[in-house]
Amino acid sequence: MANIIEVEDLRYTYRDGTEALKGLSLTIPQGAKVALLGPNGAGKSTLLLHFNGLNLAQEGMVNVLGQEVREENARWVRGEVGLVFQDPDDQVFSSTVWEDVAFGPGNQGLHGEELAARVEKALEAVGMEAFRDKPPHHLSYGQKKRVAIAGVLAMNPRVIILDEPVAYLDPKGKDTLFEILSNLHSQGTTVIIATHDVDLAAEWADRIIIIKGGQTLAQGDTSLLADQQVVREAELRFPVVTQIFRLLPELGLPHQPRTIAEAVGLIRAIGKGEVTGQGLV
Ligand SMILES: Nc1ncnc2c1ncn2[C@@H]1O[C@H](COP(=O)(O)OP(=O)(O)OP(=O)(O)O)[C@@H](O)[C@H]1O
Ligand SMILES: [Mg+2]
Numbered sequence: 592m593a594n595i596i597e598v599e600d601l602r603y604t605y606r607d608g609t610e611a612l613k614g615l616s617l618t619i620p621q622g623a624k625v626a627l628l629g630p631n632g633a634g635k636s637t638l639l640l641h642f643n644g645l646n647l648a649q650e651g652m653v654n655v656l657g658q659e660v661r662e663e664n665a666r667w668v669r670g671e672v673g674l675v676f677q678d679p680d681d682q683v684f685s686s687t688v689w690e691d692v693a694f695g696p697g698n699q700g701l702h703g704e705e706l707a708a709r710v711e712k713a714l715e716a717v718g719m720e721a722f723r724d725k726p727p728h729h730l731s732y733g734q735k736k737r738v739a740i741a742g743v744l745a746m747n748p749r750v751i752i753l754d755e756p757v758a759y760l761d762p763k764g765k766d767t768l769f770e771i772l773s774n775l776h777s778q779g780t781t782v783i784i785a786t787h788d789v790d791l792a793a794e795w796a797d798r799i800i801i802i803k804g805g806q807t808l809a810q811g812d813t814s815l816l817a818d819q820q821v822v823r824e825a826e827l828r829f830p831v832v833t834q835i836f837r838l839l840p841e842l843g844l845p846h847q848p849r850t851i852a853e854a855v856g857l858i859r860a861i862g863k864g865e866v867t868g869q870g871l872v
Contacts, residue, residue: 595621624796627639628799832853845870
């Protein structure tokens with residue numbers, strides 16, 4: 592199957608009349624690393640809640656693994672698609688960290704040693720094993736976020752979605768998270784993150800989806816992040832690497848680099864005299 596998620600003309604209006612999604616369409620290829628970007632209030636979190644059946648389409652269609660998500664299969668889709676909420680206080684609620692991480696796989700029918708092994712592995716992955724007996728409400732925000740991530744990892748989902756995962760993680764926690772995500776991705780898991788961090792999106796993603804005002808503004812590869820018109824319309828900013836090379840028009844580059852690795856390659860080429868005012872020679 593080419594696309595693991597397909598959304599067609601999705602509309603969603605909250606009870607107070609707020610039209611959060613206004614005919615949004617997008618596709619997510621199986622095995623992709625997707626960064627979902629867009630300004631505050633664009634509809635990212637509302638959209639992500641549709642991917643695992645917590646929100647159901649009011650109009651239009653959400654298709655996951657070839658099946659339209661409806662009330663009847665919402666439980667199934669929740670096992671296939673794991674969602675880490677933007678706010679861990681919406682997700683972490685059990686009386687101990689261990690119980691919290693065990694909640695999802697327990698609901699999937701796991702118990703005994705199998706369940707314990709799954710929980711331990713997930714807690715170790717996020718570096719929270721020493722906190723297993725603590726009540727989650729005594730943890731720091733970043734620690735709660737780690738527990739919320741462990742709870743989703745423990746379910747072994749086919750698609751993992753993280754809504755703004757890095758905002759409260761320390762630099763090491765962020766690196767650890769991306770190691771975990773790389774491992775999952777190399778095992779075939781599709782990974783989707785909603786983020787405002789354009790540098791992270793440029794370095795990590797292989798597909799960029801930008802939404803604004805409840806509609807898809809653009810979807811494609813990371814070159815979108817260096818596209819002036821898209822960046823302006825999406826109220827984003829260029830990745831830092833791109834900003835630096837935009838200040839060097841005398842290099843005559845046909846397009847600006849977006850990642851540190853690309854920039855290093857270019858600087859090496861400049862050092863060797865392989866870049867002139869007419870670009871690469
Ligand atoms: N429970 C709710 N009731 C009413 N309106 C809501 C509710 N949740 C979100 N909204 C509104 O829906 C729109 C989309 O919100 P959403 O949280 O999906 O945006 P977002 O792209 O995730 O923003 P952010 O970048 O701030 O996380 C906003 O206008 C928001 O005010
Ligand atoms: Mg949000």
